[in-house]
Amino acid sequence: MTESSRSAAPGSDLPEFEALASEAVHGSPAGSKQTKYKRFTLSDRVEHLLLLTSFTVLVITGIPQKFLPAGWAEFMINLMGGIEVVRIIHRISASVLIFESVYHLFAVTYKLLVLRRAPSMLPGSKDFVDFLVTVRHNMGLGRQAPRYDRYNFEEKVEYWAVIWGTLVMIATGFILWNPILTTKLLAGSAIPAAKAAHGGEALLAFLAIVVWHLWGVHIRTFNKSMFTGSLSREQMEHEHVLELERIDSGLQRPLPPSAAVRRRQRLFLPVAGLLFATIILTTYFFLTYEQTAIATVPPSPDRGHVFTPATPAPEAATDAERLAVLGRGPAKAVPHEITGRENCLSCHGLGAIKPFSSVHAELRLGNESCLGCHPIATSTPPLTAQANAAPSYFTDIFPVFQKRCVACHNATAKLDLTSYASLMKGGAEGPVIVPADVEGSRLVLVQTMPLAAHPTRLTEQELALVRAWVQAGAPEN
Numbered sequence: 001m002t003e004s005s006r007s008a009a010p011g012s013d014l015p016e017f018e019a020l021a022s023e024a025v026h027g028s029p030a031g032s033k034q035t036k037y038k039r040f041t042l043s044d045r046v047e048h049l050l051l052l053t054s055f056t057v058l059v060i061t062g063i064p065q066k067f068l069p070a071g072w073a074e075f076m077i078n079l080m081g082g083i084e085v086v087r088i089i090h091r092i093s094a095s096v097l098i099f100e101s102v103y104h105l106f107a108v109t110y111k112l113l114v115l116r117r118a119p120s121m122l123p124g125s126k127d128f129v130d131f132l133v134t135v136r137h138n139m140g141l142g143r144q145a146p147r148y149d150r151y152n153f154e155e156k157v158e159y160w161a162v163i164w165g166t167l168v169m170i171a172t173g174f175i176l177w178n179p180i181l182t183t184k185l186l187a188g189s190a191i192p193a194a195k196a197a198h199g200g201e202a203l204l205a206f207l208a209i210v211v212w213h214l215w216g217v218h219i220r221t222f223n224k225s226m227f228t229g230s231l232s233r234e235q236m237e238h239e240h241v242l243e244l245e246r247i248d249s250g251l252q253r254p255l256p257p258s259a260a261v262r263r264r265q266r267l268f269l270p271v272a273g274l275l276f277a278t279i280i281l282t283t284y285f286f287l288t289y290e291q292t293a294i295a296t297v298p299p300s301p302d303r304g305h306v307f308t309p310a311t312p313a314p315e316a317a318t319d320a321e322r323l324a325v326l327g328r329g330p331a332k333a334v335p336h337e338i339t340g341r342e343n344c345l346s347c348h349g350l351g352a353i354k355p356f357s358s359v360h361a362e363l364r365l366g367n368e369s370c371l372g373c374h375p376i377a378t379s380t381p382p383l384t385a386q387a388n389a390a391p392s393y394f395t396d397i398f399p400v401f402q403k404r405c406v407a408c409h410n411a412t413a414k415l416d417l418t419s420y421a422s423l424m425k426g427g428a429e430g431p432v433i434v435p436a437d438v439e440g441s442r443l444v445l446v447q448t449m450p451l452a453a454h455p456t457r458l459t460e461q462e463l464a465l466v467r468a469w470v471q472a473g474a475p476e477n
């Protein structure tokens with residue numbers, strides 16, 4: 001950024017920028033103070049505008065989401081129309097950023113391979129020397145400030161920081177956009193790791209723009225070349241004196257012959273067009289691969305008095321499993337048919353019929369998790385053991401654990417379900433089976449909690465077997 005921003009790519013010396021490009025505006029002679037030096041093409045400026053717009057919208061819609069539930073963040077989200085609107089706008093802006101990044105890649109490649117522009121944004125030894133000279137100069141230890149070429153070391157650092165930051169944001173954003181696909185390929189811990197990296201990089205980029213870019217470009221020098229496309233001779237003398245000397249002496253690299261450019265275009269454009277279309281279509285496929293939880297609970301149509309519990313709400317807890325163990329107990333079954341009424345919260349949301357308890361409100365449970373805890377009232381599935389007889393641990397119970405549980409709960413984990421002895425011993429948090437006490441047995445209780453707390457679910461018949469076995473005293477039979 002600084003004056004160059006990301007659009008000033010490696011090799012972005014422009015086709016118009018050669019010795020003859022110093023021709024003055026309005027007929028002023030070359031080399032006069034009125035001379036305008038072409039610096040950025042219309043394509044470069046449009047790229048910069050897309051980057052500026054998408055980045056600004058991403059910050060405005062993303063930072064409040066990072067800092068929820070802070071009051072100012074909720075205020076901003078409500079001001080923008082609610083979380084659903086904010087998420088949609090954020091994703092549209094992210095798509096624009098991805099498109100602009102792909103276009104930028106091909107624009108840079110075109111300038112390097114077809115126009116044979118110099119890779120002027122690549123760092124070199126002079127940049128390191130200029131950095132040391134700048135530090136000495138700013139500390140008052142040296143009188144001479146560095147003499148810069150087309151891009152100075154600050155512009156190069158900021159350019160590559162934008163490149164790196166964009167790659168991080170796209171990669172982590174894709175993970176958060178497609179969490180189900182991600183967990184098929186990577187460990188589940190990739191999701192919170194991506195969330196932390198995405199939010200941290202976004203905050204870092206925002207602070208860098210405010211502290212570094214705005215000061216260096218719009219306050220200290222007010223360089224407008226990325227908007228106007230050109231610089232005055234006075235600005236060139238101050239910021240790019242080495243390039244100006246090259247132009248004045250006629251040593252600026254000339255344009256390649258038109259025939260050579262056309263020959264390279266015939267090879268480059270079809271290949272680049274095919275690759276560009278492939279990348280865009282692939283990106284579209286991944287961005288629409290799965291429908292994640294972008295919708296939140298709709299507001300209740302009845303905006304009257306909100307239900308107030310008679311007893312004080314318990315202290316907020318982030319551990320859903322611990323909260324359930326502390327007193328919620330098993331969830332009640334749904335006492336009615338639900339066919340055609342799968343949207344439970346349309347009737348049972350806060351302020352409606354039998355609203356959420358405080359536990360539900362604190363955990364922010366959505367409609368998709370209701371039936372994960374509240375089973376549909378049906379007749380108890382038949383047991384495989386004889387009626388009135390306790391299920392057999394070895395015949396009925398252990399095969400269930402072996403099928404559903406031991407992949408995670410084995411000798412290498414905190415809870416081992418591979419044997420009767422280890423099962424009755426329990427885990428790091430104590431016993432998971434309390435003989436003859438179904439509701440006090442943690443192993444049974446976790447099956448009534450939201451999927452986010454314990455994603456593995458036994459079938460109704462398997463859970464009925466386990467409950468019957470526990471109620472019978474959990475014998476080793």
